[in-house]
Amino acid sequence: MISQNTIAQVFETARVEEVIGDFVQLKKSGSNYKGLSPFSEERTPSFMVSPVKQIWKDFSSGKGGNAVTFLMEHEHFTYPEAIKYLAKKYNIEIEETQRTDEEKAQADARESLYLVSEYANTYFQRILHTTDKGRAIGLSYFKERGFTEETIKKFQLGYSLDEWQAFTDDALGKAYKLEFLEKTGLTIVKEQKHFDRFKGRVMFPIHSMSGRVLGFGGRILTSDKKAAKYLNSPESDIYHKSKVLYGLYFAKQNIAKEDNCYLVEGYTDVIQFYQTGVKNVVSSSGTALTPEQIRLINRLTNNITVLFDSDAAGIRASLRGVDLILEQGMNVKVCTFPDGEDPDSFARENTLEELTVYLQENTKDFIQFKASLLVREAQNDPIKKAETIREIVNSIAKIPDPIKREIYIQECAQIMDISENVLFSTLAQINKKEYQDANKKYKKDQRAFEVVRNEEVARPKIDIQFELEQKIIQILMLYGNREEEFEDLILKEDEVSGDLILEPVKQAAKVFEKIYLDLQEDEMQFTNEGFKTLYYNIIDRLHQDEQFSTKDFINQLDQNLASTVTSILMEDEKYNLHDWHRNNIIPKGKEDTIAQLVSQTILSLRCHLIDKKVAEYKEETLKEDANSKTIIEDVKDYLGLKMLLSRKLGKVVGGQAVK
Structure with missing residues (x-):
């Protein structure tokens, strides 16, 4: 297992924009970068990277996270593999404890295919450079093609001996399983016998975008007309030739x-x-x-x-x-x-x-x-x-x-x-024919869709509480430690007219303290379990650490919560994808109105909870044993409170009290 010290060093050193930049062409967009989604087919960029927050978000697929989660999603790495990849990229020495036999046995089949392929790559290079036959046949061929020693090593070229079982026997002797040798296509198994697929060929390893060996191409050096000049690895769980480009x-x-x-x-x-x-x-x-x-x-x-x-x-x-x-x-x-x-x-x-x-x-x-x-x-x-x-x-x-x-x-x-x-x-004729063909297909699909649509239930309404709870998490993550001047509106009687008025009272506080106290005051609870867990984690960290770091916090969460936080933080960034500034449309930044945003969100949540409570009371009145008089009085009290909160909300949002 990789030591915590190495993991911490990797997270501290790795830059998400540099890591993703190796796989996706990123272009500057304000303080962020944007590019085409690597997870879906698109022509308009919906992929956003935030160097400040050290996170990314793909709005077309919904995926998001940090540098490690990108590698896990894009390259299908396990968590340790992603850490090792970043350690190698940034020249960080890996401290690793010895894995037990049980841990080795738990490695999944996919990883076993990668391990077998990596071993084969090392083996073919060793044969090329250190054996008499390898140097005389394989290395001589590459030199005749004009390749330098540096180039041969750069592209990890190798040689497979012209013997039926040389590679397979060597791999089996190193405890690699025949099952995975066969699945990668390195070994062909027939009727209890096995032999090397690439026997007597110079080897070209085929790498993924991140440098992992997926398969091989082998060129025969003899004039055997029955054998293919070039032979590629067959399709496997890790090698899909239609999705790979050599080099x-x-x-x-x-x-x-x-x-x-x-x-x-x-x-x-x-x-x-x-x-x-x-x-x-x-x-x-x-x-x-x-x-x-x-x-x-x-x-x-x-x-x-x-x-x-x-x-x-x-x-x-x-x-x-x-x-x-x-x-x-x-x-x-x-x-x-x-x-x-x-x-x-x-x-x-x-x-x-x-x-x-x-x-x-x-x-x-x-x-x-x-x-x-x-x-x-x-x-x-x-x-x-x-x-x-x-x-x-x-x-x-x-x-x-x-x-x-x-x-x-x-x-x-x-x-x-x-x-x-x-x-x-x-x-126009060509386009018309294509349109007609597409239209026929569309109508056919629509007819099939109508059958399904008739059986569908009505689309659910927007979950207002979910949106407000999510907004609170976002505010805490982005501005929790900032000190702001908040304006509370206190209900007082006007000395002249005797009417009830809202009088502003200003008070300085940190954002997280204001949110925490306001929620505690009304005993408001999060209904979404994921948000509830995040809320208490964030509040706890903000209480303890004045130098709260979004990046460090995300890196210490489990992958599910980390993905949730990333989605919340990058939600507003999708508007930057449309180049509003170029069209002279300047959205007002939240940084300018943090206190207003906090007050508006908390007041909106209170109003929503009152609406839910009133709806519950209305349901109660339908029951036979309901005390209608008491319920009506409670509803009136709640509606009065709702009116007061609405007046406050009107003041916060637009500066005008709601009449």
Whole structure:
């Protein structure tokens, strides 16, 4: 187990904006940062990070927390794994007590898959660097590809011996279970026999965005025509090839920095580009590009440059991936290499300066590239040219931004020498068909929904007490230790007219003391158990610690309560997502009216509780044995109190007494 000293040091050192910035492109928004949600598909940012409070909130999914909870949610880490990851990131030495056999046995299956994969990665690297066969075969191959020793170690490249059970026997000898070796795909089990999947291959470990080994790609070095040239790990609980990009772990910071991502096809393309000095590069690892992979890039940048080799057939097939990128609302450019060249060979044969200049001079907007490619194929055939134009317009139709669509239509008209009106008409036809198809689906879904809706109960009303209790927790967390001047309104008789008036009496107090005393005075209790627990925890901490820290308090709560507090604290931040200040709409900050906010919240809670009490009395009058006279007198008393409180509330909110 990790010592408390290490955990405290991690929480003290880790910065939530730095940790999340490794996974999501964050942009400054006032005192906060915002970005696209890493937990849902969206084009408008709903993800907010607060450096001051050291918390984050994703308004699209409802998730929130601190740096540790982000890693647990995004990377599916356990709590100890998240602490270890942060310790490594910030160079904090981990003090750890020895785990017992029972604790090891309790590790879940998912973690076991990670452990097996990490061990395999270490094993393949050891074979590559320390054995005669590894150096003679595997290391020689990498050196022939032009990879330096530094690059080989950076990407953790390895070698699997050309023996049937070398790796599996070694892993079993280290007490790793055959069950997990099989589930990761490292070992193939058939009829009581087992053998290595990657036998005789150089190994490319595939990392998650945080650097955990998810699976492997292996390249065969023999000329065996029956064996696949490249072999990937099969799908598992930790490896889903459609949701992973090779090299993203190494490229993520450079992608965000350069605000562009180069997309290539293979492992060696990525490594060669990185070694040459172009580090914002990833690969789909030979699989067809998927929306999930595109969204991974979209968290870091809105710009993708797709790099193709000179193989025309391969380019044609890859254009489908470009349409997927357009559908996600991203900006796409394309660059091809000279005949006989691919990204790997071109980077190997050129300096960084030469590679950079080539990319700058030969990168085209997707519409220019697609048009020139398809025009060459159509040549002078008018029917093929018409099909080409329709195909280009089909791609433009996938772009969600209407302004971009119009610009591309104008550009296409110039390139293809055709009227803009014809292209706009074609685009309208395509959009109409898509609309009709979508409308049919919508109507079908609606018919199914009607059946369900007819059986639904009425939507519950807003829980006013829940909202007010939540507001009290928020005020205590944000301003509990602040001293404010509160204005209480005392009911007095006017000496001249004899009427009852509200006379202000001012008194200085800390916010938490004012709230505590007001709630105690009327014996008001929280009805939400989570809020009740938080309320007494916060009050206790504020009584004891004048240097109360929101960050420290959250870090010491269990995950459920920590998530609740984060949601409460970030509730108001969602309005900053809409750039109100840019539109000259300036919401009044709570800091300017803390005393007013406290008084308003407490008075509102009192009024609400009176309404509940009156409703209860009304229910009592319906009972046969009810003492109606007594109940009516009590109701009158409560209504009188409600009127008084409403007058006070009117004074607090608007400065005018409620008549």
